[in-house]
Amino acid sequence: MPIPHARAARRTLLAAVGAALLTSRWPSAEADAADATGLADPVKKDIAMRLVSSAENSSLDWQAQYKYIEDIGDGRGYTGGVIGFCSGTGDMLTLVELYTKWDAGNPLARYLPALRKVDGTNSHKGLAPGFPAAWRKAAKTADFRKAQRHERDRVYFDPAVARAKKDGLGTLGQFIYYDAMVMHGPGTDAVSFGGIRRRARRHADTPADGGRQRTYLGAFLDARVWAMKQEAAHRDVSRVETAQRVFLKAGNLDLATPLKWKVYGDSYEID
Numbered sequence: 001m002p003i004p005h006a007r008a009a010r011r012t013l014l015a016a017v018g019a020a021l022l023t024s025r026w027p028s029a030e031a032d033a034a035d036a037t038g039l040a041d042p043v044k045k046d047i048a049m050r051l052v053s054s055a056e057n058s059s060l061d062w063q064a065q066y067k068y069i070e071d072i073g074d075g076r077g078y079t080g081g082v083i084g085f086c087s088g089t090g091d092m093l094t095l096v097e098l099y100t101k102w103d104a105g106n107p108l109a110r111y112l113p114a115l116r117k118v119d120g121t122n123s124h125k126g127l128a129p130g131f132p133a134a135w136r137k138a139a140k141t142a143d144f145r146k147a148q149r150h151e152r153d154r155v156y157f158d159p160a161v162a163r164a165k166k167d168g169l170g171t172l173g174q175f176i177y178y179d180a181m182v183m184h185g186p187g188t189d190a191v192s193f194g195g196i197r198r199r200a201r202r203h204a205d206t207p208a209d210g211g212r213q214r215t216y217l218g219a220f221l222d223a224r225v226w227a228m229k230q231e232a233a234h235r236d237v238s239r240v241e242t243a244q245r246v247f248l249k250a251g252n253l254d255l256a257t258p259l260k261w262k263v264y265g266d267s268y269e270i271d
Contacts, residue, residue, distance in 0.1 A: 038171045048175045055239045055263045067139035074233035077122045083152040099147040107134040168207030171255045191227040199223035
């Protein structure tokens with residue numbers, strides 16, 4: 001959850017290639033074939049994590065966010081950890097259940113009954129005041145950090161990348177899907193990832209269906225902006241317009257560095 005303050009085939013004629021090189025520092029914007037590795041490349045995955053962290057935590061240091069927890073007033077209760085697990089949306093509960101399976105005596109185990117009761121609400125009942133301190137204590141352990149990465153990948157990263165690859169999308173598209181799934185969840189209603197993708201496909205074909213990557217991703221971002229504006233807590237759309245849309249307009253479909261973007265008015269750069 002955000003903190004309020006937070007890729008026509010390649011041209012083969014030499015002249016066309018030359019023109020493309022003159023107009024962009026990255027490979028041609030029309031080079032729509034999805035790159036082979038995408039976010040499977042550990043370096044690209046780390047870039048994706050840093051991009052998300054700039055929006056989620058106003059920091060590029062995503063590995064410093066294991067201990068983060070607060071109620072940001074978005075109606076989802078406590079938000080915490082590297083991906084913004086929420087006490088009101090079920091993913092925080094699943095995380096703590098996994099952690100407890102690995103370490104039954106962990107500092108958060110005693111809060112499982114309360115987490116089950118507040119699931120689907122913004123309530124702190126049974127959690128306040130001790131839960132945030134227990135979360136920060138747990139974040140010092142290797143098991144809890146591993147559990148956060150496990151659930152981040154299982155619930156958000158792996159499904160987003162798999163769906164993007166099926167849709168014929170490269171690195172940028174995979175990241176765009178991932179970030180949308182992080183904020184909106186992997187559901188199928190109009191304002192979840194499934195609904196956003198469905199809305200985008202009404203306006204443009206995916207590359208797998210014969211469409212052009214840039215055109216489709218533009219439609220997807222349009223659909224996402226619409227979804228964000230349906231909820232007060234997400235109406236600041238800079239996460240899309242001054243970050244992902246910037247990369248897309250530049251034709252940077254491989255998320256090649258350097259990257260420069262803004263989120264919620266703050267500027268970031270990855271060299």
